[in-house]
Structures are given as C-alpha cells and as structure tokens.
Amino acid sequence: MKTGDLKTRIKRRIFQVAATLGFNLDFLSLMKGNISQAKTKGLCLPALNCYSCPAAIGACPLGALQNSLNSLRYNLGAGQKKLGLYVVGSLGLMGTIGGRLPCGWLCPFGLLQELVYRIPLPKIQVPAFLTYLRYIILVFLVLLLPLLVVDASGLGWPWFCKWVCPAGTLEAGVVLAALNPAIRGQLGFLFAWKLSLLILFLVWMAISSRPFCRTVCPLGTILGFFNRVSAFRMRVDLERCIVCDACQKVCPVNIRIYKDPDSSQCVRCLKCEQVCPTVCISHGFRLSEKEAEQITGA
Amino acid sequence: MEKRKFLFFVFLFLSVALIVLGLLGGEFRVVWQKAVTVCLECIGIG
CATH class of the missing domain: 3.30.70 (Alpha-Beta Plaits)
Incomplete structure (x- = not known):
C-alpha cells in the first residue's frame, strides 16, 4: 500500500471518529441519562445522528424534516408559517457542497457499519433490487405518511423514526433505556420491533458492506440526488x-x-x-x- | 456556463435562500424545541 493511501484511510477514520464524538459532545447529559439541551441543537447535522441521543448537540435532519412535514397542516391551520424551509435548505446545502461525502466521512452510523463489517465472517453482496427500497422508504415513510396521516388536531408522526430508524434505536432507545428507569418502564411492542430491526441490521452489517446505506437510509438517498451537481x-x-x-x-x-x-x-x-x-x-x-x-x- | 456549474449555483442559491427564509420565520427555534424534547418515536415508545 502506498503511503498516500494509508494517509487517506487514516484521515477518513479520524474524520469519522471525530464527527461521531463531535456530534455527541454533551457527556454530562449522557451521564445523567437526560437528553442534551444545548443551544446548538437547532443546527441540522450532516449525518444520521439521532437528536434524542442524550449526548447529541445537533439535530438529525431526517427527524427534523419529518417533524416539519407532520406539523405542517397544524401550523398552517393555526396561521403559523412554519413550512420547514430551514430544514429543506440545510439538506440542500449539505448536498450541494458534498453530495454523499458526509456518508463516507462523517456519519456515525456509517462508521458503525464499517467497523462491524470488519468482523471476520463470510461476506455476501446486498442484492441489487434491494437498493431501490430506499426510494420507497424516502417517499412513503419520510415524506408522504408524515404529511398525510394526521390525528384530529392535524399533527402526524415521524414514521421513519418511529418504525425503522436503527440509529435512533441504538443512540436514543438503547442508551436511554439503560440510563433512565422512567423510560425503561415504558418500553413495549414498538421498542421490541425496533430493537429486532437493529439486531437484524447489525447481523447484516457483519456480512454485507453498508447494507443500511444501500437499502434504507433516506438521508443518503436525499444527498445522493446531489452527487450530480455537488x-x-x-x-x-x-x-x-x-x-x-x-x-x-x-x-x-x-x-x-x-x-x-x-x-x-x-x-x-x-x-x-x-x-x-x-x-x-x-x-x-x-x-x-x-x-x-x-x-x-x- | 456548463450545466453542472449552473445547477450547482441554482441549488446553492435556493438552499441558502430557504435557510435564510426559515431562520427569519423562527424555524431554528422549532427544530431546537423538538431536538431538546425526548422523541418517543425515536426511542420506540410511542
């Protein structure tokens, strides 16, 4: 291996670790088992990093996007012009500058997948047809369902966070359940479902390279659209x-x-x-x- | 101007414009408020 190659590999790993720690800097909240109240949490981070991770000091752009959409009708009904422009613009800016560069260099869940893939097990390819699943997940779970399915007050749910996101289960669910007895006492079917998905992905990560990025991640899918113009x-x-x-x-x-x-x-x-x-x-x-x-x- | 360069500036302008409009509309605080509240859906409670 050339020296330059090694340098790039080390540099990328340093970026990934630094971003993972940098996005989750509030160790005090982590120790207390509460989530951070940092003033910076209004900033959309360029990575899938759950804002309910106790130590997170920024917002997950996907969670923020779904929450903008699921409260859109309520806000319009209440005469508030909160349209989610800031979140959409943040996503656009990330994509326009780097495309999927943050996926390879900054995303904590990307780092996790790379580390788990190093476990010496027989490896298999992700079936090509599954790579189209990410478009369906983006359109339905991130965009349409949060926007269209609402309760009587006009508020909806972040469907992707609720039913799929293994990053949220790991960074928020598992961590908070371990640290906070009040939260632990409320866990039920939904947590069991999400934990099963997380375990499934962890096993898949050990035998396939970046399966979550390739088949599910809506953030990577959005940033991927920008690879042609970034x-x-x-x-x-x-x-x-x-x-x-x-x-x-x-x-x-x-x-x-x-x-x-x-x-x-x-x-x-x-x-x-x-x-x-x-x-x-x-x-x-x-x-x-x-x-x-x-x-x-x- | 090449197509890619043109599209880059269009998207860059749109993105910055949306961010500015959102910030002026107080959306930073909306995102912050959600982010500092425990997300029950993310955890897997409700």
Missing part, C-alpha cells in the same frame, strides 16, 4: 482506465465508478482512488469540466 466530485480519466474492476472490488457500495463517477450510491470514501493501478480516479471540489481535468492533470 461541488465535491469524483472523476475518472477513461483514457487511462483499463476496466480492471479493482475499484469495484473495494467499493463499499459495489459500484463501478468508471461507469458513473456521479452515482447516487457513491459515498465518496475514496477507496477506489487508492487501489486504482493506473491512478485514473481522482476527487476534488471542482465545478467545471476544465477544473475537473486539473484534478488529474489530464
């Missing part, structure tokens, strides 16, 4: 590419980057760049083709 981009010099598929072999989401450097599945981990024998893959914050060419000096 300032951060991957580039492949096709004149130098020998189609050896070394890139696909190390890719955590099993894509051939030379076919589509802007693939909505690419989490910008740069592993492909490190193994490319002809050094034809590159990355950078470049907008125009001319600038992109300067990345490789092509």
